[in-house]
Amino acid sequence: MYLCTRNETSMIELSSEQLEIIQKMSVFQVRAGMPPTESRILALLLVSDRTELTFDEIRETLNTSKSAVSTALNTLVLRNKVESITIPGDRKRYFKHQLKNWNSNAKDGLHKLLSVNELLKEILAVRTSKTEDFNQDLRNVISFIDFMQVELVQVFDKWNKQQYIENN
Amino acid sequence: MYLCTRNETSMIELSSEQLEIIQKMSVFQVRAGMPPTESRILALLLVSDRTELTFDEIRETLNTSKSAVSTALNTLVLRNKVESITIPGDRKRYFKHQLKNWNSNAKDGLHKLLSVNELLKEILAVRTSKTEDFNQDLRNVISFIDFMQVELVQVFDKWNKQQYIENN
DNA sequence: CTTTTGGTTCTGAATTAAAAGAACCAAACT
DNA sequence: AGTTTGGTTCTTTTAATTCAGAACCAAAAG
Structure with a gap:
């Protein structure tokens, strides 16, 4: 028998202000030609209290499919909009907005x-x-x-x- | 019986260089988010030997439907990318690239x-x-x-x- | 070596954007 | 008045994006 040490959900708690900003920001980016999921990921990484989020946190918070998050994150990394960080001893990758x-x-x-x-x-x-x-x-x-x-x-x-x- | 004084076609003759530039230019603009028909109209107005073209000349040269040309031209005029000129005594409108x-x-x-x-x-x-x-x-x-x-x-x-x- | 985790990749479905076609309309011509 | 011209507008068709769902896979854990 294997222990399940994970939380039920990895959804990030967001204030209504934060949600609103994600909304506005993604509208802005979409109008500039960026696909919706990418835009919302970027916006989330800008407003979230924690600046490095896991794949699953992003997925659950934005309520999106794994495939959509995966491809969006990969193109964002490719375009140098997001960096992916790995912490030794932790299998997960963490994603962070490349403000720099x-x-x-x-x-x-x-x-x-x-x-x-x-x-x-x-x-x-x-x-x-x-x-x-x-x-x-x-x-x-x-x-x-x-x-x-x-x-x-x-x-x-x-x-x-x-x-x-x-x-x- | 009414005389048909119009030409069979109002297509504009273009050299292969001109065609090629229209192609390249519209690819460029489309990548920047502009719809294809608009892009090709703008490019045509840039390379054409005559700088003021009629609706029908544009339509025939680009081999596009009236509706597509109409809406594209209207948004181009709205965005100040193209100006529409009317010559007194001539019902047609002439369209010109607003380089200025x-x-x-x-x-x-x-x-x-x-x-x-x-x-x-x-x-x-x-x-x-x-x-x-x-x-x-x-x-x-x-x-x-x-x-x-x-x-x-x-x-x-x-x-x-x-x-x-x-x-x- | 089996299971779980943390994703990726490969369809297909759904939404959206672009263009075509046809009906329509006002101004001008006869 | 009837026709032609020079478009516009509305509806349908087509093509391209975007996303979801499931199958899949490699690395790590048990």
Whole structure:
């Protein structure tokens, strides 16, 4: 006979405020294109009093299937949104929001957005010369994006420098 | 008996390069969350030799249904991505890419992205004080976004000023 | 070596988003 | 007035996401 030392449920207790925030946050993320389960997991990891939750705690608290939680967590880990921690002597994995990566994720996202400029340059190269006004507008957009690219790098640098100073 | 003075087709002739760019551009936009038809219309309006196209030219060139083109164009106009021009004495509407708005659309988009900060501040206010490390990381993200908000406004200003100078 | 734990992977079902098709409508033309 | 044009709107079809449920599997525990 094997002992069952586990609790009946691993559901996390949440205040109504916490639940409400999970709701709002996930609506926000879903609108930005993230799938619902991923969004709710991220939101839960942000509001929960314990910052490292197990697979089962997430599953039970959000009342979702194992498969959905599994795939969502894996893509979140892949995208550096969540880190998975293992404690020696404990088989379970613990999942934690990767707040630290917010900065560099934002940077990557912006870079991807700005990479449209390569296509715009291709377009300019192929355009007829008959439409000078339009082409000039296009050139202007291209310079704007080039400008943003340069400036954003400086803004990120400025932030990093400022952080360095504050921590010394 | 009524004369049919219209052409058989209003399809726009496109080089293979132009077609290829439409393809690449729409893939890019779709990945950023824009519906396919909208993306292809925008791309077409960017590469086409004529910059103002009619409803039917768009429909035939992209080989899409009237309803799809209609709704896509209407949302594009609503979002200030496309402008619709009417020429007096011509019943058709002409549609043109709003390159001029790229700048301010970008600004709006970024602002929406950064508006997540209000939620993060709510979260911080509700969090337990037991998790000081995590809370500090969260505060750090919040300051980062606040910082970006301020800096981006300055970057946009700088661009506008620079443009003003160049044009005078 | 058997059982339990902590998941993963593989269907299928259900929901959602996108596009097509047809009916419709107002303005202009004859 | 009747027709054609230039679309719009509503309904149906199709395609793509998302999730659940069950089977499965490796590592650890008994």
